[in-house]
Amino acid sequence: MTSAVAFGVPAEAFVLVIYKERRSVGTSTSVTRHSILAFRTPDGREYRIDEQNGLRRAVGDRVGVRYLPERPDRAVTVDHGTLEDTICVAVGALLILGGLVGVIITLGHLPPRPPIVIPQWRH
Incomplete structure (x- = not known):
């Protein structure tokens, strides 16, 4: 993951879908924000990643990502919200x-x- 941030190919992703996941354990409940991001590599292939860092995003937001050419499916976001x-x-x-x-x-x-x-x- 850190190698993708340091050495990865930059790309611009767009937020396609936003959803919240609720988990209950005993009496406590946690909510995790998810954003489904899509980006294209230079060869035209589209990849989607499920971002789970809890940042507030809106459908259509542009998000910077980086990926290793051999693993574009493991892209990571590089912006901070x-x-x-x-x-x-x-x-x-x-x-x-x-x-x-x-x-x-x-x-x-x-x-x-x-x-x-x-x-x-x-x-």
């Missing part, structure tokens, strides 16, 4: 950073605590 995914991650990171800055500022402005006086016992 849509602009929407990037914006969500950036906003989340900014919110976390803002919260940390707020905590640090609040801790820096707290009044000093008075010393703790421990009464001494006299016999």
Whole structure:
């Protein structure tokens, strides 16, 4: 897989179908997003891959893929999702950073605590 990313032939794939797969184990349920991608090799053959990385895609989206010439059926995507995914991650990171800055500022402005006086016992 990493050799396809590093040394593979680049191609442009299109999202043909999107579906979700639900799996239940006991009381927990997980949902995996799938995208069926199609691309053509220079000799005109069409290949389809089932992408299961959970990225949000829409039918018709263009997706960069790379494949080894001897195994085009094992193509891998080389993009990292849509602009929407990037914006969500950036906003989340900014919110976390803002919260940390707020905590640090609040801790820096707290009044000093008075010393703790421990009464001494006299016999």
